[in-house]
Amino acid sequence: MKFPIFLDNHSTTPMDPRVLEAMLPYFTEKFGNAASRNHAFGWAAEEAVEQARKQIARLIKADSKEIVFTSGATESDNLALKGVLEMYKEKGTHIITATTEHRAVLDTAKSLEAKGLATATYLSVDKNGMVNPQDVEKAITDKTILISVMLANNEIGTINPVQEIGKIAKARGILFHCDATQGVGKIPVDVQAMGIDLMSFSAHKIYGPKGIGALYVRKRNPRVRIAAQMDGGGHERGMRSGTLAVPLIVGFGKACEVCEQEMTSETARLSKMRDRLQADIMAALEESYLNGHPTNRLPGNLNISFAYVEGESLLMGMKDIALSSGSACTSATLEPSYVLRALGVGTELAHSSIRFGLGRFNTDDEIDYTIKKVIEVVTKLREMSPLYEMAKEGVDLKSVQWAAH
Amino acid sequence: MSYSDKVVDHFNNPRNMGSFKKDEDGVGTGMVGAPECGDVMKLQIKVQNDTIIDAKFKTFGCGSAIASSSLATEWLKGKTIEEAQKIKNTDIVQELNLPPVKIHCSVLAEDAIKAALADYQKKTDAQPTGTK
Numbered sequence: 001m002k003f004p005i006f007l008d009n010h011s012t013t014p015m016d017p018r019v020l021e022a023m024l025p026y027f028t029e030k031f032g033n034a035a036s037r038n039h040a041f042g043w044a045a046e047e048a049v050e051q052a053r054k055q056i057a058r059l060i061k062a063d064s065k066e067i068v069f070t071s072g073a074t075e076s077d078n079l080a081l082k083g084v085l086e087m088y089k090e091k092g093t094h095i096i097t098a099t100t101e102h103r104a105v106l107d108t109a110k111s112l113e114a115k116g117l118a119t120a121t122y123l124s125v126d127k128n129g130m131v132n133p134q135d136v137e138k139a140i141t142d143k144t145i146l147i148s149v150m151l152a153n154n155e156i157g158t159i160n161p162v163q164e165i166g167k168i169a170k171a172r173g174i175l176f177h178c179d180a181t182q183g184v185g186k187i188p189v190d191v192q193a194m195g196i197d198l199m200s201f202s203a204h205k206i207y208g209p210k211g212i213g214a215l216y217v218r219k220r221n222p223r224v225r226i227a228a229q230m231d232g233g234g235h236e237r238g239m240r241s242g243t244l245a246v247p248l249i250v251g252f253g254k255a256c257e258v259c260e261q262e263m264t265s266e267t268a269r270l271s272k273m274r275d276r277l278q279a280d281i282m283a284a285l286e287e288s289y290l291n292g293h294p295t296n297r298l299p300g301n302l303n304i305s306f307a308y309v310e311g312e313s314l315l316m317g318m319k320d321i322a323l324s325s326g327s328a329c330t331s332a333t334l335e336p337s338y339v340l341r342a343l344g345v346g347t348e349l350a351h352s353s354i355r356f357g358l359g360r361f362n363t364d365d366e367i368d369y370t371i372k373k374v375i376e377v378v379t380k381l382r383e384m385s386p387l388y389e390m391a392k393e394g395v396d397l398k399s400v401q402w403a404a405h
Numbered sequence: 406m407s408y409s410d411k412v413v414d415h416f417n418n419p420r421n422m423g424s425f426k427k428d429e430d431g432v433g434t435g436m437v438g439a440p441e442c443g444d445v446m447k448l449q450i451k452v453q454n455d456t457i458i459d460a461k462f463k464t465f466g467c468g469s470a471i472a473s474s475s476l477a478t479e480w481l482k483g484k485t486i487e488e489a490q491k492i493k494n495t496d497i498v499q500e501l502n503l504p505p506v507k508i509h510c511s512v513l514a515e516d517a518i519k520a521a522l523a524d525y526q527k528k529t530d531a532q533p534t535g536t537k
Contacts, residue, residue, distance in 0.1 A: 312467035329467035351443035402439035
């Protein structure tokens with residue numbers, strides 16, 4: 001086993017060696033600019049880009065002409081929201097989204113609101129973190145121009161009923177954007193069946209390189225248009241200017257191809273490891289609570305709150321395992337996870353949460369080690385915890401008057 | 406942000422972790438913080454002849470919070486009540502190399518010390534024949 005063990009695959013993933021191998025020639029030998037139409041260097045680069053477009057489109061059941069390359073999912077989210085609002089502002093300026101979206105969507109929506117370019121409704125979610133399609137429908141007004149709901153949540157792994165939301169959007173003639181960054185390559189995605197009009201995703205979450213992402217933009221039924229946010233040269237059919245990062249794109253394509261080929265077997269393997277991690281930990285530790293949907297969740301995701309123990313100290317006690325937490329102490333802004341708060345988990349349990357993100361390169365040995373370590377460290381920290389002590393004495397913590405400052 | 410060696414040391418080898426009985430003679434208990442802030446510290450002192458002969462802590466909080474309270478118990482042992490009042494959070498920050506974002510942990514530790522001292526004072530004031 002190599003230490004530290006990496007169990008934070010929702011934050012990023014190691015590159016698959018096959019992806020790296022595919023990329024290398026495009027740095028030094030086939031280094032042409034894909035927009036150079038007049039010589040072999042350019043043609044080779046363009047060919048590689050088109051091949052990657054096809055690989056990426058196949059994974060999501062789209063047409064290769066519907067793929068727009070960006071610097072990542074954050075840029076894709078920005079392009080989708082800002083691009084739609086700008087293009088269709090005569091039709092309407094109301095956006096419907098959810099409180100559990102990634103900051104790339106939430107902050108973009110808030111920025112549009114602050115500039116007076118849009119109004120937004122932020123739907124709440126149920127206790128499993130799921131968006132209710134009925135809530136989406138109820139929020140629609142005659143000014144609604146865009147619905148943006150993510151496929152799967154990066155913190156709690158909950159998968160949203162995207163197909164139903166797509167149906168509602170279609171029936172009302174409203175564009176549906178889906179931030180599918182955590183879902184693409186892990187669970188089957190079909191933009192036709194799901195009624196998706198715009199979709200953001202990126203390479204570095206699926207064993208590809210950082211710095212490259214895509215926005216799927218529907219070409220038919222309906223033809224979606226977006227106003228470019230990056231001007232200068234008209235690349236990507238005028239939707240996103242800038243020289244294409246050919247090696248990264250090649251890597252992105254290869255990463256998608258590998259995901260398509262291995263999805264079924266990988267899902268089975270990851271689910272098994274994750275289920276074992278979950279079962280063994282929760283059986284050994286009382287007052288541990290699963291955050292997110294029990295069954296409708298990403299195969300590699302697990303998010304558990306351990307009562308009476310704070311997340312950052314838990315991570316410190318498991319320094320040889322890379323994980324993340326919803327605790328305020330682990331965030332730059334000292335705010336606990338807004339996703340966990342949106343579930344109604346309560347700030348105390350938000351501070352006590354740990355997110356496990358299993359991935360392609362994790363092994364059973366690593367899971368065994370992690371189970372042991374988690375049980376050991378939670379137990380040690382509970383011994384150290386005045387809250388655990390009070391709970392054992394029968395004190396109702398909710399009734400205590402805390403001397404906070 | 407990787408943790409400072411001293412913080413890690415206190416975390417792995419906490420000093421004086423545990424509890425005295427609250428109603429034990431000569432014991433002052435300070436409990437500060439709140440679960441929803443992610444920080445709760447319980448600090449206890451055992452006093453004899455105006456000197457703190459023992460101290461214990463229990464903390465719900467991050468590594469820096471645990472280290473701050475552990476360090477506090479180390480410093481309290483052997484001090485008089487008057488000397489203990491002088492412990493400042495800035496001393497803790499310096500000793501543990503706490504980054505700016507963790508300074509509030511040291512403030513909470515100072516609060517805990519003062520709360521324990523105040524509780525002890527309240528108990529001795531209530532006793533008719535003074536401290537043992």
